[in-house]
Amino acid sequence: MNRSVGGTLIAGAGLVGAGIAGAAGAVKWLTSKAEGVPGDRTPRNRWLMVTVNCPPGQFPAAGDLPEPVAKLTDRAEVTIRPAPGDRGTELGMRLLEQPPAGVAGVTARLSGADPRQEIRSALRDAKSLIETGEVIKPDEPTTHPTPAGKLFDFATRRAGGEGRL
C-alpha cells in the first residue's frame, strides 16, 4: 500500500517520471491511507517511527524528549525501544485520535492539517535535535512565481510531513 502511495506522489509532485500517472495518480495519492474501518488502527493509524543514532542508555527519558515530540504527547502515545545491533534507539508516536478519513482526510492532507504530517515532522526534528543539536533550515528561496512553481511549492510544503516514515 505504501509503495503505491510513493509511486503516485512522484506524479503528483512532478518529480521523476512526471506524467506517468498524471492526475489519476494525484487523486490516488490523496485518497490513499484514507480508507479504513473506524477503530482499526492499521493501515491508517500505525506507529510512525524513526531510529535515532543514540545508544538506549543515553537516550532521553520519556519525560525529557525534545520539544517537537513533547508538545504532541497529549495527542499521541510515544514508544522508545532499543534498535538492533549498533543502530541506536527507535522512537515512535501514534495518534490517540483517529486520523481523518474519506473526503475529510483528503482535505486535511491537502491543507496540511492531517495530524500525521505533524507527527512525522516532529519525529524527524526530534531525531535531528538528538543527533546534531539542530534542525537544518532550508535556504531562503530565489525562485520566481510561476504556475508550475506554485504547484511545486504546494508539493514541497507538504513534503516535510509526508513520506513513508
Place this chain on the structure above:
Amino acid sequence: MKAVCWEGVNKLGIEQVPDPKILNEQDMIVKVTATVTCGSDLHLIGGYIPAMRSGDVIGHEFLGEVVETGPRVTRHKAGDRVVVCSFISCGRCWYCAHDEWSLCDNSNTNSGIAQAAWGYETGGVFGYSHAMGGFRGSHAEYVRVPFADYGAFTVPDGVDDESAVFASDAVPTGWMGADLGGVKPGDVVAVWGSGGVGQMAAQAAKLLGAGKVIVIDQLPDRLSMAERYAEAETINYADTDVQAELRERTGGRGPDVCIEAVGMEAHSPGPQFWYDQAKQQLRLQSDRPTAVREAIYACRKGGSVFVLGVFGGLVDKFPLGALMNKGLTMRGAQQHGQRYIPMLLGRIAAGELQTRHLATHVMPLDEAPRGYEMFKNKEDGCVRAVFRPGA
C-alpha cells in the same frame, strides 16, 4: 549578489539574488572563488530532474574562502581556503557515522519528495533540485554551507584552486567507484565515460593497484587524457564493438570491475539510442541506461558493476538475467565525499592524483551560460568549465 539560475529547460541566466545568511548555528558562509560544471548539472538543465524551479541557483562542485562562521562551527574560521563536499551531511546520524555520507538522515529538508520516489531519501546537495533539499547552488558569489565542520576541508597550501576544486565532487566520486566497486591489485577495470568522473575513477583504479584500466568513450581528446593521466588503455565506442574489444583485451574473461560514469543521458551509436530516447521523451522511462546495460553484459562472471552515473527513476530493458546468472555484484551511490576528501587532497598535494587538466576552460561567473553550452556540446575539448565569481 550575482548567481547562475536555472530558468527553465536548457535556459540559464545570471540573476541578482539576496546574499545567503547563516540560518543554523553550524552553518558558515563561503565566498566562492572557483565553481565548476558537472555532468550532473546537464541532467538538471536538460529537464531530466523535474524537481527544479525557475530561479533556483545551480552548481555544487566548488572552493572558496570562509567569510563568516556560525557559533557552533569549531573547525573553520574566516580566511580559511576550503573545498566543500557537494553533499551536505550532518556527520552524526547512523549513515554518516558509517561513512555513507550521501545517505545522511538529517540534511535533506524535503525528505518526503525523495522518499516517494525512492523509498528513502538521500542527504541534501548544493544546487540540485528540491528533491535533494532545495539548497542554493555554488554558482554564486557566496554560498551558505550547513554542517560546515563536516563538509568543508582546508586546502593544503601548495595546492592551487584549479587542482583542489575537483576534490569537491569529481575526484571523490571516481575514487568511490573504484573503492566500493572492490578494485583489488591486478584487477582489470573498465570505465564507461571519460568525463571528469570517469577519468578520476580510472586514476583511482590505477592507484588501488589495478593491473589494467580500460576507458570507453567516443571523444578522442578525453580518451587521450585518460591515457596520459591514468595510464589507461582506451576504446572509442564509435569505431568498434566494445564487447568484442573487451573480451579480446581480457583474455576472453571480461573486466573484473566495471564502473559506469555516464549517467541517464547516455549516447549509443546503434538503434538502441533512438529506442531509449523516444521512450524517455514519452516519459515511458526516465533514464537512458545504455552504458549500464553494456557494463553488465561485459563484466566477467562473478565480477562487480558500480554505477556512478546519476539516474532518477525507471529504466527499460534492464539485463536482470545477466546480472543474476553471472553472479554479479551491482552497486551504486551518490558520492560519500567526506569519507575521502582529506586523503584525496593529500594525494593531489603529493602529485599522485592529476586533476588540473580537467579545468579546460576558466572564465568569469557572468560567462556561465556560455560555459555550459561548451560543456554540454563538448566544444573545444571542454571537460569542465571553471567559473571564477571574483574575476
